[in-house]
Amino acid sequence: MANLQLGDTVPDFTQDSSEGEIKFYDWAGDSWVVLFSHPADYTPVCTTELGEVSRLKSEFDKRNAKVIALSVDDAESHKGWIGDINETQQTTVNYPILADSDNKVSDLYGMIHPNANAKLTVRTVFVIDPAKKLRLTITYPPSTGRNFEEILRVIDSLQLTDNYQVATPVNWKDGDDVVVVPSIPTEEAKQKFPKGVEEIKSYLRMTPQPNK
Template sequence: MVQLRLGDTVPDFTQASSMGDISFHEWAGDSWVVLFSHPADYTPVCTTELGEVAKLKSEFDKRNVKVIALSVDDTDSHQGWINDINETQTTNVNYPILADSDKKVSDLYDMIHPNANAKVTVRTVFVIDPQKKLRLTLTYPPSTGRNFDEVLRVIDSLQLTDNYQVATPANWEEGEDVVVAPTIPTEEAKQKFPKGVTEIKPYLRMTPQPDK
């Protein structure tokens, strides 16, 4: 079993989904991807999660992010579950759900944690960049629903910090001040960030978000 680590190229696969067969790398194209896994169809917490992601689809689209779910049940089961999600969450599931009944993708992405439950996938979020590199993993227990505002916040941070020599501080939200990368001397930072650099400590310098 290969454990995926940040910066690794994620494995490619071809698998059935609620929207037909998907060849993952080809489907992803030059987009970012959020792949999120579920223990099984017709599970209550996951029903709310898939509905929430459907409602946030326009937010993911704005960030050039494709979303794709995974559950270990088959496509017929997925279709019935999607009807329930649409009805109970007042939405329309508008992205594919992989059917991983053979657990091929679950094994590739190490989604089965035997000490938690050997029979089902854990509830993990993978954020993957356009180069197919793994940039974030979040793994939740079955009893705790995921916070997809946090997933969007992390993607905002990743996309910003990929393009500028900055990092984002605790609880950062889009539009707030960011941290100047410690590798840049303060005088150089003042030239690089014309909106201003505030030196709190020599290693802690803040600047307004540079792309705003």
């Protein structure tokens, strides 16, 4: 079982899906990717999640992020489940669901946690950047539905902090003030961030979001 850690290059794979064969690196291209796993088709919590992601797809698109789900059932089963999702969640699933009946991708990405369930994938979210580096993982218990607004928030933070020497504080949302990274001296920060730098402590300096 893989033990993928932040900063690792994620493995490539070729696998069937609800939309045909997916060659992962080719499919991802130069986009960010949100890969999220499900224990099985026709599960109630995941039905609500897949519906929500289809509703939010335009938000992921704005961030140059592709979404792809995974379940251990086959593509035909996925197609039947998608019908239920569209009906019950009043939406249209508009992204692929990987068919991982052989557990190939689950094993590559370490989605089987034997002490939780030796046969089913845990419900993990992977955020992968265009360089195919793993930037975030969140693993949820089966009883708790995921918060995809939080996934969007993290992508906003990653894209901002990749491009500017800032970090995002607790509960940050796009447009809020950000933290100046500790490696920049305050005088240099004042030049770098002309909107102003507030020095609360020598190590805690805030500035308006630089790309707003």
